Each structure stands twice: as C-alpha cells, then as structure tokens.
Amino acid sequence: MKLGKTFIGALALAVGGPVFAQSSVTLYGLLDEGINYANNVQTAQAGAPHGRTGASQFSMTSGVMQASRWGLRGTEDLGGGYGAIFVIENGFDVGTGRIQQGGTFFGRQSYVGVTSPWGNITAGRQYDSIVDSIGPMQAGSFAGGAFADHPGDIDNVADTQRINNSVKYTSPTFGGVTLTGLYSFGGTPGSFGKNSIWSLGARYVLGPLALAGGYMHVNNPNQSFYGNNTNSSPTANNLGAVAGVQVNPIYGGFASAHRLQIYSGVAQYTIGSLTAGVGYSNIRFQELNDPASGTLSLTNPFGYTGNAAFNNYNVYAGYYITPALEAGLSYNYLRGGAINGKDSAAYQTINAVIDYFLSKRTDVYFAAAYMKASGVDSTRQAAVPYIVTMTPSNTSNQVVARVAIRHKF
Helix, strand or coil, rough: CCCHHHHHHHHHHHHHHHCCCCCCEEEEEEEEEEEEEEEEEEECCCHHHEEEEEEEEEEEECCCCCCCEEEEEEEEECCEEEEEEEEEEECCCCCCCEEHHCCCCCCCEEEEEEEEEEEEEEEECCHHHHHHHHHHHHHCCCCCCCHCCCHCCCCCCCCCCCEEEEEEEEECCCCEEEEEEEEECCCEEEEECCCCEEEEEEEECCCEEEEEEEEEECCCHHHCCCCCCCCCCCCCCCCCCCCCCCCCCCCCHHCCCEEEEEEEEEEEEEEECEEEEEEEEEEEEEEEEEECCCCCCCCCCCCCCCCEEEEEEEEEEEEEEEECCEEECCCEEEEEECCCCCEEEEEEEEEEEEEEECCCEEEEEEEEEEEEEEEECCCCCCCCCCCCCCCCCCCCCCEEEEEEEEEEE
C-alpha cells in the first residue's frame, strides 16, 4: 500500500512538474589554411647587424582571411523575452594543431550572459567595444583579412587582443543605432583602477550608409591587455622581442606605457555589389617608463619617457564580380611614434584579394600585400614592415602573397 502511494505521488510530480524552457547548443568552427610567400623576413644570424639578416620564405600558415577556430554557442529561452547565452571559442593553427592566443585554450572568447528586451549583459573573456562596433566595417573584412589589417593591428580593430574579466552591455538596435560598453576589472587589491580596461562603441546604419566609432582606455596595457594570456609574463615585454628577430617593431618598444588610449571611427557605403569605406584611428601610449609594466630593462630598454602617438588612415573596397567571386582592395597609412628626440615612422600598405566561393561554406582565395616603411621605429632602428601574421621584414619593403582555402562549419 505504501509502495502504491509512493508511485502515485511520483507520477503526480512528474506530470505536474515544471515545463523546462527550450534550449540549444551549437558546435561551429572555421579552418583557414594556405601557403605564403614573403620576399624578405628577419632571420637570426650571429654577427650580423642587430643579430639578424633577411631572406625570402615559403611557409604554410593558418588563419589569414579569418582565424581558425572551433566553439560552442548555447542559448536558453527563459520566457518573457529573456534568455541565457554562452560562448566558448578556441583558436588553433590548422597546420600544427597548436593552440593560439598565447596558449589560452578558450582564448578567442569565453563568456556567459543574459539577453533581454533591453539588451544583453555578458561576463567573461570578450571582444572590446571597438571590435564590436568597427570590426565588421574594417578593411580586413573586405580586402584580404590579416594582410589588410592596420600595421601590427595597432588599434586592435582586427581583435588581436581580447579582454579578460570583463562585463559588457550591448543594446538593442533602435532607429539603426546600436550601443555597447565594456568594463574589465583589474583585480588589484587596494586599487580599483589598476590593470582595468573600459571601452565604448556605437554603430549607426541607415540604408546603404553605416557609421561606427569606438574608444578604449587601458591601464597598464603590458599586463592587462597584451599580457592576459596563459603564456604571458608579469615581468617581460608581452608585446614581443624588440632585439634580434623582432616580433612587433612598430610599437613593441612602448610596452612600459602606464596607459593606452585608442579612438577609432569608420564610414562605409554600399552601392549594389560594391562596398567602400574610410577609417581613422588615433593610438596613444602614455606615461612611458611605468615600473608597474614589468622589469623596465625589458619593457623599456630604450629609456623612453612621456607619450608616443600614432595616427592611422585607411580606405578599402570590396566588389562582387559575380555572386561567387569577390575582389577587394585597400590602402593604409600609419604614422607616429616620435618621442624623446626619436623621429617618427611611417608605414604604407597596399593589399588586394580575389575570393572564389565553391559553396556557401567553402572558398579559395589569393591575397597579396606590399608594405613600405620609413623613419625610425619604436626600437630606435630603421623602420621595417610588419604585416599581421607574418615575420617582420629586414628591409624597408616587404611583399607577401598567399593562396589558401577556407571552410566553415
């Protein structure tokens, strides 16, 4: 008798229990792999000037048009227009299988949040507001991916860096306007602002016209911004080597900045199969020689003090010759870095791409770029080209070309 009552009670609970909300989890990804040629890249050589020489190079690399990745994206309907969302996304090199983003497993994105009629709030490792607002409207999206990025991705428009420990708000679109704001907690005891980051962004779309702008304020960027990956160092220069074979000669010598500020804007117009745009960014490495940046002999080996600023200008266009064939072209001009009697440097880049879509998910492309550098870079040496994803040149000119395949799933 007791057993029967127990069974009937359990059945009643099962029938009258809550109805669970609908949810879904999607596995997605992208693989971009190809063969590159560069006419000159830095190569270590003992006894050579600056400890290096230059040579042409053929190589196989991953992620130029778009970075290779896989991820999981989930949603749950909470009712009343509310929902739960999450994204975890890993970046990897197709040719070697290695994890990207400095060894951080979910280094591209890792966040959880809530959607509502009033906007989305998310928390975790995320893109900043410049990336969210301007990223879809920058040259790399139309003219060859990383080869068309601003030199060294100096303004992070192409999302080279992510933001840890951040909370972000993204508004609904009202009258064509979408707003976003992010704050990253520095987590330093006794100092709310140290190592913190905040950014704001806005985009406006009216028919064929799109406008976007963004601002980012980074405290102690060598640690909070460039040094937030698994393999980063609390003492070294996280922008990369500035001696021997360099990693980022354009601004690697400014790692000791107390503050980094970036202002960026873009205007874009679409006419039929043609999309064209113009962009501008101002980048400021401020109050150099900050001891909190790390070991100053590494973060500031040239003894800089004061501020170093850059201005970046670019124009780009993408055109669908047929629904399956797209061509893109861009020009970029970056100038700045004068400080403490050191002259500025200038970098001019021309990039072109032809992209043929075999299907909605698979395409093959050919991209090529030419960069010319002049002046004196952040390492107090004659400026050399640095095209994103490539090793810097050892001369004032660099030509790169790539043929590749991209598949999305």
